[in-house]
Amino acid sequence: MHADRIAGTYLFHDPGGRGDWYLAIALAALLNCEQPEQTDQPDFPVLPCGSCRVCHQIASLNFEGFHFALPISKHKNLDEAAELTAEILARKKAEPFGMLSAATYTSIPIATAREIKKRLSLKASPGIRRIVIFYEMERMLQSSADALLKIIEEPPADTVMVLTTRNPEALLPTIRSRARLVRLDRVPEVAAVHYLKSEYQLADKKAQLLARTSEGSLGRAIEMAGVDDDSSQRAVGFLLFRSLFQDQSPDTLSHMAELLSPRDLGQAEELLELWQSLLRDCTYYATTGDEEALINIDFISELPRLASALKGGEQIADIVSQIKIALADIKGKVHIQGALMALALKIKAELNVTHRSV
């Protein structure tokens, strides 16, 4: 990225944990570093030094050019909103790849957006390029986002807008069309392993397992690293997945009710994403018989047995489609447990487990 060829507004598309925050902060450093370093890499001719006063302020999120609009939970006033935002910033400062919890419904408050808009109407301090970060923009009401169209289209002088999203389709087309889209690739497994080992002192084997199973989401790998094995959400998710194939009784449903929080959207999303990943592994194994490329290597001993229960392309496509619909439903604020149970019943019916089990 060349500092002199910077767009006014960027839209970082990060499905989760791939480094949208890290990239936004790096962009702020690139634009404001007091002693940028020239490199011989054609893609990165200039890099921030990382050691000057401004780089230090940016890394500690204390840079005067920052304006943050983050999704926060319900609050009473601007002071409380600032406090909630500061809490998220403290977490982001500690771990830039960490993902925001989807456990509670949060949104970017219109009052914060208005405040930022008002502050941007003041002239920037000399030598400062302001960076305005609207994080997970899809969590802003469309009517509120509408009010930002003008500054998104034409940010004030010395200002770069960075919008991030997990799902660009959830944004207004008018916003998408005004920003330069940057899609973040999966974090390479080698890089993720290195990060997990150096930052979290994980053993090589565990780092590799997490890097592989997180499927390019370093944020998810970090989340899983922090979960105790016994109570691992992955283990729970896998047990429930397996019971879809095996269980002829309605116990799966009661297990779900016991193990999943009725309000935890994040937990439900993670469960369904895990099921998608496990289904991909099963399909891949059923087709190729190759264990090497499987992602969920922590369940590798059981995946071949589950794969053998799959009947073929049409059945798998139906299940995948049901999971996608359930994912969309739970994001649409339907009753989470109800949606998951309905999905479990549909998958069971698809797999016809009352007549056949593995």
Next chain:
Amino acid sequence: MKFSLPKSRLSNYLQNILQVVPSKSTLPILTNVLVEALENKLKISATDLDISITASMECKVVKKGSVSLPARILFEIIRELPESDISFETTASRIEIKIPNGSYKIATVSPEDYPKLPAVNTKKEIKITGKDLVSMVKKTTFACSDDETRPALNGVLWQTKGDKMQMVATDGHRLARMAVENKKLKGMYDDVIVPPKVLNLLAKFLDEADSEVGIIFGENNIIFNLGDIVLTSRLIEGPYPNFEQVIPAESDKKLVIAKDELARAVRRVSTLSNALTHQVKFQLKSGSLTLSTTNADVGGEGKEVLECDYNGDTVELGYNANYINDILGKIDSNDTIFELSSPVAAGLVYATDTPKDDFLCLIMPLRLAE
């Protein structure tokens, strides 16, 4: 860093500085102050990034240095101390506040983390009488808008025009313009739009009306040098709308009325006005002004007739009572003049003892309910 100074001196300045420190901020460093011990002088600075303040005070400095520490904690400790000399000394990552019967220790942050404050170049400074400045501020800032969709109107336009400088503020419904003579600024600077917050703060600090204020006009900011206190504010991006075109050149109706009597009557009648529009009807007839309002929500109506000097045609106009009273509150004379034309045209309001070129308010009428 090591220094000492009397409690009262430090406490007074901290109280002023705290007015700029945000109570909560997404940038935690902004809830801190920057303390710099220089040669026999202590400088304490705070900023919310829009406004910065630096107070300089005499101080016995044993060892120079600088540090950043939480503003409110510092203030609350100092405020409660009895009058005595207080000494400060930094250790590794803390500052120790020593008093005769004890000590306090507060964690500090590196001064490098504190935002860079604008440098004050006194060579570019222009001196203006504090009295003129305060007068312009007090008579205009009330009319600023807080609508973020029209950011220029969130500030006060400060411009030079001939031998005069003037401040103008408007929110689209009312406008205030005040001019004073000042040849020092003549033709020297472009118009600037200044946030009202810094101007109001300035007026608060300028208690000695005859003192002079040094002003430095920067490209992006404006600096007010009060000697021991320096206030800096970022400027608002222009352009400011062409306000001159809304000021009517001629009006065919002129009303002169006792200001206080009108203000009190408007306040009384408006208690029954619509809670949203605060509309009060002004009915002008020869020699009298009738104020009236009706409120269907509470089933009430109010009416008062005031004597006035008016000889024109009968006319009815609607005004927001709050706007009228805001304007009347800024007029110093006993009587006030209204220049009006039609029920949909802007009206001018000004004092009888000040030329309207020097201080003028404009108010837009409301459409009268059927």
